[in-house]
Amino acid sequence: xxxxxxxxxxxxxxxxxxxxxxxxxxxxxxxxxxxxxxxxxxxxxxxxxxxxxxxxxxxxxxxxxxxxxxxxxxxxxxxxxxxxxxxxxxxxxxxxxxxxxxxxxxxxxxxxxxxxxxxxxxxxxxxxxxxxxxxxxxxxxxxxxxxxxxxxxxxxxxxxxxxxxxxxxxxxxxxxxxxxxxxxxxxxxxxxxxxxxxxxxxxxxxxxxxxxxxxxxxxxxxxxxxxxxxxxxxxxxxxxxxxxxxxxxxxxxxxxxxxxxxxxxx
Numbered sequence: 001x002x003x004x005x006x007x008x009x010x011x012x013x014x015x016x017x018x019x020x021x022x023x024x025x026x027x028x029x030x031x032x033x034x035x036x037x038x039x040x041x042x043x044x045x046x047x048x049x050x051x052x053x054x055x056x057x058x059x060x061x062x063x064x065x066x067x068x069x070x071x072x073x074x075x076x077x078x079x080x081x082x083x084x085x086x087x088x089x090x091x092x093x094x095x096x097x098x099x100x101x102x103x104x105x106x107x108x109x110x111x112x113x114x115x116x117x118x119x120x121x122x123x124x125x126x127x128x129x130x131x132x133x134x135x136x137x138x139x140x141x142x143x144x145x146x147x148x149x150x151x152x153x154x155x156x157x158x159x160x161x162x163x164x165x166x167x168x169x170x171x172x173x174x175x176x177x178x179x180x181x182x183x184x185x186x187x188x189x190x191x192x193x194x195x196x197x198x199x200x201x202x203x204x205x206x207x208x209x210x211x212x213x214x215x216x217x218x219x220x221x222x223x224x225x226x227x228x229x230x231x232x233x234x235x236x237x238x239x240x241x242x243x244x245x246x247x248x249x250x251x252x253x254x255x256x257x258x259x260x261x262x263x264x265x266x
Contacts, residue, residue, distance in 0.1 A: 175263035182223035
C-alpha cells in the first residue's frame with residue numbers, strides 16, 4: 001500500500017508551489033486579471049488570500065493544541081493589508097510562505113493544533129495542516145495559471161496525495177448521509193483508487209485496489225465511479241473542472257447529491 005507523503009516532502013511542495021504561484025503572478029500582464037475559477041476575484045485578490053492563509057495557519061500551528069484559532073490570528077486576517085505594487089506584493093507572499101514553513105518546522109508533524117476538520121479522517125496536527133496547505137497552494141497556483149491563460153496539471157506526487165487528502169479532510173464525517181446508502185469510487189489513471197462510503201453512519205474513506213483488466217473497476221459495488229488522472233480528480237473535487245471532463249460509470253446524478261451535501265457536523 002502506498003504511503004502518504006512524508007513531512008519534509010510536504011514542506012518542499014508548499015515551497016515549490018508557492019514559488020510557481022509567484023512566477024505566474026510575476027509574468028501576468030497585470031494584477032487585475034480575473035480568476036475564472038474564483039468568481040469576482042482578481043489575481044491580486046488571489047495573492048492576498050494565499051498569503052493571508054499562510055500567515056493565519058502559521059499562527060495556528062505556533063499556538064499548539066487549541067479549541068479555536070488564536071483570536072489575534074483571526075483579527076489579523078480580518079484586517080489584512082498587503083502591498084499594492086507587484087514586486088512588494090510578491091516579496092510579501094514569499095515572506096508569508098516562509099512564516100508558515102518556519103512554524104511547521106518548529107512544531108514538527110505530530111504537534112497538535114486547531115483545525116476546521118475535527119470530525120474528519122485527517123489529524124488535527126501540524127502534519128495534517130501541512131498536507132492540506134500543499135493542496136490549497138497547488139489549486140490556487142492552478143487558478144493563477146488559468147487567469148494567465150496557461151493552466152498546467154498538478155504535479156503527480158502532489159495530485160496523488162491530494163485526492164486522498166481531500167476525501168479524508170473534506171468528505172469524511174460522522175453526520176448521516178440523508179439519501180440511500182451508496183459508495184463513490186475514485187480511480188486515478190496513475191494506479192491508485194479510493195472508495196467513499198456514505199450511509200447512516202456518515203462518510204468514510206478507504207483505499208481500494210486499482211482496477212485491472214482482470215478485475216474490472218468494481219463499479220458494481222459503487223453507485224458512481226469517477227476515472228481520471230490524479231490531477232483531474234483533485235481539480236474536480238475542488239470544483240475547478242466539471243464531471244463531464246472525466247469518465248463516470250454508474251449514476252452521475254449521485255455526484256450532484258454529494259456536491260450539494262452539507263453535513264451538520266464537520
